[in-house]
Amino acid sequence: MAGHSKWANIQHRKNRQDERKSRLWTKIIREITVSAKNGGPDPDTNPQLRSSLEKASNANIPKENINRAIHKGSKESDTVKYEEIYYEGYGINGSAIIAYAMTDNRTKTASEVRHVFTKNNGNLGQDGSVSFLFKKYGRFIFPAGHNPEEIFETALNFNVEEIETLEDASIEVLCEIEYCTELYNLFKSKFNELKFSNDIIMKPLSLVHLNQEESIKMNKLLLDLENLEDIQSTYTNAILTS
Structure with missing residues (x-):
């Protein structure tokens, strides 16, 4: 029984890892498709696509999957129905959150995002409610x-x-x-x-420092948002205490 239990636990962990990998691949492929549609298929002139391709490389997504996504976005853009939406809201202790989504079902995604905010003691706001607290930048990281x-x-x-x-x-x-x-x-x-x-x-222009208890709650809110199928990335002005 012990051996069976250990095997079951290993399989359960592997299934969770496979699920996370599949979810990550889906998000990155979607991002590549939309980036190619919006800015063209050349990463040298499309910084958003360039960033998406780097994520794909780090996630070990096969080249043929990447090429298919670029082709779908740049050559068959009329079939790409995804909308880009920035959801804005408040987290723990008034901290600001922006969740960037790519969705083909705005109603479903909005409902899921609102549910995550509500169950984690946050509050989904209106457009413009917190975006003024952030500014979009290009970022380079050198080793x-x-x-x-x-x-x-x-x-x-x-x-x-x-x-x-x-x-x-x-x-x-x-x-x-x-x-x-x-x-x-x-x-x-x-x-x-x-x-x-x-x-x-999206860089925050002002910061909110959270204590350890607040940080645990805030971290869960952000993780729950990031685990939603349509959320590509999240940004916050909260500084978490470890």
Whole structure:
């Protein structure tokens, strides 16, 4: 019986892992399709697609799946019915949350998002209720060991908002969205030997610090949102206490 129980537990864990992997792949493929539809199939001129392709690579999604998603978005865009929606609301202690969704059923997704907010003591707000607390930026991450001053000098003419060395010694660069593609191409030509990443983020303009108990509740709210099929990413101005 013990052996059977152990095998059952292993199978249960494997099934959960497979389910998470499948859900992640579905979200990334959907993001690739919509990104290709909105900005074209060339990642060199489409920063959102470039970010989606990097996620696909990190998730080990097969090349043929990726190519199919790009083709579906760029060549058969009339069949792509997904809407991009930003849901805005309040979490624990008045903290702000933005949940970015891609959905083909706005009513279903809104109902699911509202349910997650309600059951976790949050409050789904109206459009514009918290978006003014965030700003969209292009973000570049350089691996540890590179010179921040050299990166800054390279990006000087592109309205770089911020260059920061993170806890793991990697270097984060934030820039205005309109300069994202130009800056990417410049970084690519100058630092071709480095594998830097590039994506689009919503950066909070003010922060709300939560204590440990509040952080546990907030973390659950964010995880429940991210586990929804149609939610691609979440952003918050909450600083969680570990």
